[in-house]
Amino acid sequence: MKNILSRSPGRICLLGDNADLIEKPAIAAAISAFLTVEIEPRDDDTIVLTGADIGFTETFKLGDAIILDSPLKYVKAVYARMGTQLKTGFNLTIHSDIPVSAGLSSSTALCIATIKGLGQLSGTKLDAQEIAELSFEIERYDLDIECGRMDQYAIAFGGVTYIETGDHASAVQLPMESLPLVVADTEQKHDTQALQKWLRDRIEQQDPSLMEPLLEVVDLVESGKQAILAGNLEQLGLIMNLQQVQEHAMGTSTDRLELFCSKARDAGAWGAKQMGAGGGGCMIALCPPDRLQEVFDALKSLDAPAWAFDIVPPSGSV
Numbered sequence: 420m421k422n423i424l425s426r427s428p429g430r431i432c433l434l435g436d437n438a439d440l441i442e443k444p445a446i447a448a449a450i451s452a453f454l455t456v457e458i459e460p461r462d463d464d465t466i467v468l469t470g471a472d473i474g475f476t477e478t479f480k481l482g483d484a485i486i487l488d489s490p491l492k493y494v495k496a497v498y499a500r501m502g503t504q505l506k507t508g509f510n511l512t513i514h515s516d517i518p519v520s521a522g523l524s525s526s527t528a529l530c531i532a533t534i535k536g537l538g539q540l541s542g543t544k545l546d547a548q549e550i551a552e553l554s555f556e557i558e559r560y561d562l563d564i565e566c567g568r569m570d571q572y573a574i575a576f577g578g579v580t581y582i583e584t585g586d587h588a589s590a591v592q593l594p595m596e597s598l599p600l601v602v603a604d605t606e607q608k609h610d611t612q613a614l615q616k617w618l619r620d621r622i623e624q625q626d627p628s629l630m631e632p633l634l635e636v637v638d639l640v641e642s643g644k645q646a647i648l649a650g651n652l653e654q655l656g657l658i659m660n661l662q663q664v665q666e667h668a669m670g671t672s673t674d675r676l677e678l679f680c681s682k683a684r685d686a687g688a689w690g691a692k693q694m695g696a697g698g699g700g701c702m703i704a705l706c707p708p709d710r711l712q713e714v715f716d717a718l719k720s721l722d723a724p725a726w727a728f729d730i731v732p733p734s735g736s737v
Contacts, residue, residue, distance in 0.1 A: 423458040425536030428731045429523035430573040431602060431703055432694050433655070434643040434662055435636060437671070439567025439584035440618055443637045446581055446644060447573035448598065449731035454515040454528040456494075456536045461508040468494050469512045481508055487562060493526055496561045497533040500553065504541035511536070518724070520611060521604045522695025527570040530554045547734050551575035552588065565615035578733035581644050592733050593647050599708045601683065603718040603725040605675045607699030614671070614696040632665035639665070656689025656705040663692040671697025679718060686710065686717035 428449040435445025464481040468491045475490050485499040494511060511533070517525040531554050538545050545553070551571040558564040558571070568584040579595040582588070621629040639662050646654040663680055666672045672693055679702045680691035687710030693702045706714045711727060718725045 420460045420540075422460075423536050423539045425456045425458070425532045425539065426453050427528040427532040427535070427574055428453055428577065429517040429525060429528055430570060431523065431600070431701075431728070432569065432573075433579070433703075433705075434658065435569070435640040436662075436666070436692075436694060437567075437615075437618060437633065437669075437696065438637055438640060439569040439582075440565075440615065441622060441633065441637075442567065442585035444581060444583050444640050444644075445569045446579070446593070446640055446647070447569055448579040448595075449574055449577040449734075450523070450600075450602070450728035451731055452517045452523065452726070452728060454513065454517050454525060454532050456529070456532040457512045457514075458536045458540055459510040459512075460540065461510060463508050465508040466498070467508075467510045469510070471512055471514050481505065492562060493530045493557075494533050496557045497530060497537060499561065500557060501534070501537045501541060501543070504543060505537070509540060518604055518701065520608055520700060522611075522693070522700035523602075524570040524574060524695075526564075527554060527558065527566075527574055530557055531571065531574050547575045547577075547590075551590070555588075565612055565619055576734055577731045579647070579730060581640075593644070594650075595647055595730070596732075597730055598652070599706045599711050599727075601688075601704045601706060601711065601715045601718060601725055601727055602694075602701050603679055603683075603704070603721070603723045604701050605673075605679055605699055606723060607673060607675050609696070609698035609700060611696050611700075614698050618671075618696065629669050632668040635665045636662055652705060653689050653707075656691075659690030659692045659703075659705060660684070666693055666697060669697075673697075673699055675699070676702055679721065679723070680704075682717050682721060683714050686714045688714045 683691040683704035688704040691704040
């Protein structure tokens with residue numbers, strides 16, 4: 420059997436970050452930063468996992484008890500779910516150009532790339548909905564990750580999607596093949612899991628300083644959907660700005676994130692906002708096409724990594 424290459428994109432959230440924690444919709448897009456899993460079938464029962472970018476390798480055998488406590492726990496958790504369908508060992512190697520801990524969902528991309536790769540190895544056909552839901556179950560219940568469903572559905576479906584994140588989750592493709600976007604990494608590191616736990620605790624307590632602005636964000640998602648359907652990117656940018664105001668009110672923003680957003684707007688961006696749980700990581704700027712380079716240069720002037728990503732087309736079944 421030939422080697423299997425399975426690739427998954429990172430994702431950006433246009434509107435609705437953290438709304439999936441209360442099972443409300445979000446608008447997200449898959450971007451042209453990829454994580455690739457390469458699987459080489461073996462003729463014995465040995466399994467070798469290698470994270471090439473972190474210099475970590477782990478070896479075990481088919482049938483061994485799986486302990487989810489290593490840097491490759493996402494891969495092992497997928498194997499724990501799908502490994503009973505495998506009759507031979509394999510070498511699995513991970514390469515990624517998705518920035519880690521930056522709000523671009525590199526961990527979910529790893530989970531989904533592994534699901535797709537092991538699905539091909541075992542001959543299991545999965546559609547995007549099944550892949551997204553399996554990834555969510557593995558992350559939320561097997562790995563005890565504080566997460567909603569936005570990341571999984573955005574990456575599995577590709578394109579720009581309006582995502583219903585409740586128990587009956589779904590993703591609807593929005594008519595947007597490209598967006599003039601710049602993403603910049605503040606390089607302000609944060610603990611995503613700790614942040615999401617902090618947010619969930621506040622949600623459970625119905626903390627008004629969180630719930631009131633979060634519900635405002637939920638309304639902004641619907642306004643953003645209408646702006647996209649109307650093809651009004653300038654309006655979408657203004658709505659992104661309004662979400663950033665609410666992020667500040669929720670306490671998820673930082674001075675550095677606010678600096679980056681202001682820098683982008685001053686350079687001509689229609690809108691700019693943080694991404695992910697907050698506390699640092701990446702921000703995103705939506706720009707008039709003729710100002711994209713100016714916004715990119717302005718963010719780079721802050722000694723920050725910056726990218727002009729493309730949108731990844733919608734996915735099919737694998």
